[in-house]
Amino acid sequence: MTKSALITGITGQDGSYLTELLLDKGYTVHGLIRRSSSFNTARIDHLYEDPHQRERSLVLHHADLADGVALVNLLRDLRPDEVYNLGAQSHVRVSFDSPLYTGDVTGMGTLRLLEAIRASGIDTRIYQASSSEMFGAAPPPQNEATGFHPRSPYGCAKVFSYWSTVNYREAYDLFAVNGILFNHESPRRGETFVTRKITRAVARIRAGLQEHLYLGNLDAVRDWGYAPEYVEAMWLMLQRDVPDDYVVATGTAATVRDFLAAAFSSAGLDWTAHVRFDAKYERPSEVDALIGDAARAEERLGWKPRVMWPELARIMVEADISALDAEMAGATVRVDRR
Numbered sequence: 479m480t481k482s483a484l485i486t487g488i489t490g491q492d493g494s495y496l497t498e499l500l501l502d503k504g505y506t507v508h509g510l511i512r513r514s515s516s517f518n519t520a521r522i523d524h525l526y527e528d529p530h531q532r533e534r535s536l537v538l539h540h541a542d543l544a545d546g547v548a549l550v551n552l553l554r555d556l557r558p559d560e561v562y563n564l565g566a567q568s569h570v571r572v573s574f575d576s577p578l579y580t581g582d583v584t585g586m587g588t589l590r591l592l593e594a595i596r597a598s599g600i601d602t603r604i605y606q607a608s609s610s611e612m613f614g615a616a617p618p619p620q621n622e623a624t625g626f627h628p629r630s631p632y633g634c635a636k637v638f639s640y641w642s643t644v645n646y647r648e649a650y651d652l653f654a655v656n657g658i659l660f661n662h663e664s665p666r667r668g669e670t671f672v673t674r675k676i677t678r679a680v681a682r683i684r685a686g687l688q689e690h691l692y693l694g695n696l697d698a699v700r701d702w703g704y705a706p707e708y709v710e711a712m713w714l715m716l717q718r719d720v721p722d723d724y725v726v727a728t729g730t731a732a733t734v735r736d737f738l739a740a741a742f743s744s745a746g747l748d749w750t751a752h753v754r755f756d757a758k759y760e761r762p763s764e765v766d767a768l769i770g771d772a773a774r775a776e777e778r779l780g781w782k783p784r785v786m787w788p789e790l791a792r793i794m795v796e797a798d799i800s801a802l803d804a805e806m807a808g809a810t811v812r813v814d815r816r
């Protein structure tokens with residue numbers, strides 16, 4: 479029997495890679511998308527199927543994590559085997575500007591989804607996209623036993639979602655898991671996250687379209703991995719006999735400055751000639767260092783990272799250079815298929 483999955487956040491970086499993975503495994507994939515005044519499906523356009531086609535393996539549905547009734551209706555109708563809750567206001571800096579909205583979507587949205595599963599009485603497994611941001615000020619290395627000390631409205635909302643997921647597992651015997659994923663990037667990463675902001679700027683500076691890149695704190699330490707590998711871990715977590723929570727990380731650390739230097743030098747550029755400081759990109763409270771210990775994921779899921787941050791920087795720079803070259807040659811490259 480074909481398995482089915484519902485993905486919230488299907489139009490995001492992770493949603494697009496997870497959709498590819500599940501379609502490759504033969505799933506029917508349902509995606510929750512938000513109504514938008516302009517197209518927001520660029521990352522999954524290459525997977526799009528004509529809605530008039532009879533047998534479809536990818537079906538999109540309009541709904542929103544803010545709309546609990548729509549979630550109940552959707553779950554009752556679709557009865558998916560697996561639910562992946564990737565939808566969120568996911569930008570940490572933005573969460574300081576929109577704390578209540580972030581709390582509503584990134585926090586309460588998860589509870590609405592869990593409650594929709596419970597209320598509709600369906601038998602489904604749910605993956606919650608938890609985050610290393612929950613560790614915040616807790617010193618590295620961080621693993622599943624590390625206490626949370628979030629440093630942003632986003633981190634606080636993710637802690638609420640984490641505990642709601644654990645609570646529904648304990649209270650209702652739901653197969654509910656938290657993947658505590660450390661930063662993961664790709665050519666499909668949103669353009670305002672620091673790695674992609676850097677690699678896009680490298681391509682534009684190299685092409686003479688931009689001279690300066692404005693950034694905030696360069697001292698923050700992050701554990702950057704490669705997004706297509708991280709969605710494999712999500713799927714593996716839902717295939718276990720027993721639900722549990724897992725850290726997913728590379729265990730290697732770099733500062734924003736290290737990533738910057740690697741990205742610029744991979745295109746033959748010197749970052750110090752181009753980077754300027756702008757306090758606007760600093761956070762009122764920063765997360766200084768995140769370095770994950772993914773021993774449990776390796777031991778129980780057989781998951782191991784393959785691409786480490788220096789290679790990741792190269793992959794992203796190359797992709798942005800090719801995309802820009804194609805754009806400048808007049809072709810429109812809307813989706814990177816890597």
Ligand code: NDP
Nearest residue numbers: 487489490491492542543564565566568607609659661662
């Ligand atoms: P993105 O920001 O790329 O994608 C977020 C997705 O959520 C988009 O599809 C977005 O839709 C959707 N979304 C936003 N608001 C709502 C809403 N109100 N209702 C329904 N959907 C909504 O995030 P990533 O793919 O990078 O991350 C996926 C998840 O994993 C997120 O929950 C994130 O917080 C979490 N995470 C990410 C990590 C990372 O390093 N990437 C690390 C740890 C956790 P639209 O396209 O319309 O904006």
Ligand code: GDR
Nearest residue numbers: 568570609610611660661670671672673693694695698759
């Ligand atoms: P993060 O990622 O906050 O870790 O959250 P981001 O790339 O936004 O920031 C990483 C670090 O870079 C510093 N920084 C800047 N960040 C941005 N965005 N823009 C800048 O100009 C800039 N200059 C310096 C930041 O201060 C920070 O220290 C990501 C998101 O994907 C979350 O959803 C996810 O949960 C966590 O990763 C794990």
